[in-house]
Amino acid sequence: MGDIAKGVLGGGWSLLVGWVLPSAINLAVLLLAVGPQLRGDLGALDRMRPGTAGDAALLLLFGSILLGLVLNALQTLLYRFLEGYVLWPAWAYDHGCRVQRARRQRIKDRLETPDARLSPIRLGVLHERAERYPHRDEQVGPTSLANAIRRFEEYGHDRYRLDTQVLWNELMAAVPPQTSRAAETSRTSVDFFVALLYGHAGVAVAALAALPVAEDRALVLSAAALLCALVPLWYRSAVVATDEWAAAVRALVNLGRKPLADALGLELPQELAAERTMWRLVTRMSRRPYHPAAEEAFAPFRAAPGEPCLRRCGDAS
Structure with a gap:
């Protein structure tokens, strides 16, 4: 049961x-x-x-x-x-994107210069609406x-x-x-x-x-x-x-x-910039055909079993 x-x-x-x-x-x-x-x-x-x-x-x-x-x-x-x-159709898609960008901008403007008459609850609702948009304009649908x-x-x-x-x-x-x-x-x-x-x-x-x-x-x-x-x-x-x-x-x-x-045989770098470089490489490896340059690019992040990972994070970033 x-x-x-x-x-x-x-x-x-x-x-x-x-x-x-x-x-x-x-x-x-x-x-x-x-x-x-x-x-x-x-x-x-x-x-x-x-x-x-x-x-x-x-x-x-x-x-x-x-x-x-x-x-x-x-x-x-x-x-x-x-x-x-x-x-x-392309024209409807483009028009929709323009409308959504304008709506997102209006919400941001209201949050940057809030009306004194708005209650904290209304401000919270505006923040929720703002969070339902991507952070970058090119990502707005x-x-x-x-x-x-x-x-x-x-x-x-x-x-x-x-x-x-x-x-x-x-x-x-x-x-x-x-x-x-x-x-x-x-x-x-x-x-x-x-x-x-x-x-x-x-x-x-x-x-x-x-x-x-x-x-x-x-x-x-x-x-x-x-x-x-x-x-x-x-x-x-x-x-x-x-x-x-x-x-x-x-x-x-x-x-x-x-x-x-860990599952991919990699060691997560301590530095955020190096981690971003590592995940960019992993994504690229998954989307593109293999290239011999990947051997050197992944070397700073590969974890050897039983041995500490020797990475050159400064060079990779």
Whole structure:
């Protein structure tokens, strides 16, 4: 029983809460708000109607699992569209980046010259909003979600030159289990709101498509309007939920540098400048073909078993 609980609290929990549960909510809305209003000869849809409450429950269960698995498999594409990296024309991407940079600058200006009427709580909220942006202008993306995610994607590189996008699997394998588990489950809330957002949009489209054969068109139209009105709320909730994800990734980088260096056969330098040089080399080694010059470049950082690491940090930096 304990092993089952551990499995549920691991990756299965993220899948269940992040993708299957919102799929169940959206299917329930579709079955309860739209389904009963459909009348007339619907062909194959008529044969799929559940005859009893038990049949409806089974349809909801298996449909939720199937839809949750599909959404989980497509999560990269779903995220990238909301971040503005996929299916966005160049002009929309550029316009979004300009808008986000201007919004970030307005928040920074308000923090640098705060209004005396702002309470400490409002100032704290402004600081939270400012922290949901990358520190460098060239890293600012076209949407709020893109920037909220980009801020922790660049954290390791900005501080230590450790590119977590390239070394993510190695980093997850090297850190203690509780740290890697926290990093895996911290995005569950974001997944939940993203799945809810797409599901609401899909149900709204289905409701609008069903209007010609709906018995109570006003009810179906009202349901579609309500779902559309909730989509921006779920998007905003997803952006706010990235705070926990960002904290987990920050802990992963800060606590995982030493275990990762040990696992790679390297010794973490005491000087920060030398450490940044080392992680830059590791990232370059992972992204580019091997070059004989890497032998000399890595020599100051390689740890010999049972012997102290003799590094020339001054020369490397």
